[in-house]
Amino acid sequence: xxxSGTIKIKxxxxxxxxxxxxxxxxxxxxxxxxxxxxxxxxxxxxELNFNSFKDYIYYLKYNVKKNEEMEILLNLVTINExxxxxxxxxxxxxxxxxxxxxQAKGKRSIKIWSAACSSGEEPYSLAILLNEAGLFNxxxxxxxxxxINTEVLNTAKSGVYRTVSFRGVPPNITSKYFTKDGxxxxxxPSIKSKxxxxxxxxxxxxxxxxxxxxxxxxxxNVLIYFDVDAKKKVIDMFHRTLGMPGHMFLGHSETxxxxxxxxxxxxxxxxxxxxx
Numbered sequence: 001x002x003x004s005g006t007i008k009i010k011x012x013x014x015x016x017x018x019x020x021x022x023x024x025x026x027x028x029x030x031x032x033x034x035x036x037x038x039x040x041x042x043x044x045x046x047e048l049n050f051n052s053f054k055d056y057i058y059y060l061k062y063n064v065k066k067n068e069e070m071e072i073l074l075n076l077v078t079i080n081e082x083x084x085x086x087x088x089x090x091x092x093x094x095x096x097x098x099x100x101x102x103q104a105k106g107k108r109s110i111k112i113w114s115a116a117c118s119s120g121e122e123p124y125s126l127a128i129l130l131n132e133a134g135l136f137n138x139x140x141x142x143x144x145x146x147x148i149n150t151e152v153l154n155t156a157k158s159g160v161y162r163t164v165s166f167r168g169v170p171p172n173i174t175s176k177y178f179t180k181d182g183x184x185x186x187x188x189p190s191i192k193s194k195x196x197x198x199x200x201x202x203x204x205x206x207x208x209x210x211x212x213x214x215x216x217x218x219x220x221n222v223l224i225y226f227d228v229d230a231k232k233k234v235i236d237m238f239h240r241t242l243g244m245p246g247h248m249f250l251g252h253s254e255t256x257x258x259x260x261x262x263x264x265x266x267x268x269x270x271x272x273x274x275x276x
Contacts, residue, residue, distance in 0.1 A: 026230035089270025117145035120156025146200035159187035221251035
């Protein structure tokens with residue numbers, strides 16, 4: 001009989017499990033994060049009637065449903081903290097400076113990739129600001145958005161959000177693009193239609209070819225969960241995926257120092273952009 005409470009993970013189990021997670025997502029768990037895996041996965045182990053992480057690891061490695069379980073595992077351990085217009089300075093710079101510069105150079109089609117979009121607030125924010133600037137009427141703009149977590153992608157595709165996603169969002173934006181329905185807000189279908197969502201592991205060897213050449217990449221507050229080797233692989237892939245000129249936006253706490261020297265960094269006051 002499964003006992004209530006947190007199932008404890010032994011040291012050798014922790015080492016093996018975090019290695020499995022790393023190989024499938026590039027997310028690296030420090031030795032001090034054993035409690036985090038225990039807390040996030042205990043309920044799942046209990047649902048499967050497992051008494052130990054040893055049983056769960058065996059299931060992940062050998063059960064006929066191991067691929068489906070890997071998806072569930074990654075959904076449980078990935079962190080998805082986001083909200084509309086987060087770190088807006090970078091978005092405004094894209095809308096007011098980057099795209100007009102590309103347009104001035106003769107570009108008539110712009111492709112943007114939100115590479116770790118979580119529940120969709122980032123790509124939808126980009127679409128809203130682009131719409132406010134009237135750029136959809138002037139250019140052919142394609143926005144692609146991906147995440148490794150299938151659960152948050154389903155939320156993104158639904159376009160339905162709760163109040164927590166709107167902290168700091170001007171009321172005029174909320175009222176213009178969302179319809180309040182009880183405790184939720186439904187995004188305007190015209191903005192929903194601007195985004196193409198798909199599941200992707202940034203360490204996959206085929207992700208770059210799946211996306212194709214892009215002009216702008218947003219990948220913010222994700223690299224902080226990767227080790228140096230994984231960061232290098234992801235940034236190298238971004239560099240290959242970007243056209244010329246290309247622009248990449250990372251989170252404010254992230255840097256390419258000792259990761260990649262192929263980009264030119266520009267501080268525009270409201271943040272940093274990396275240019276190819």
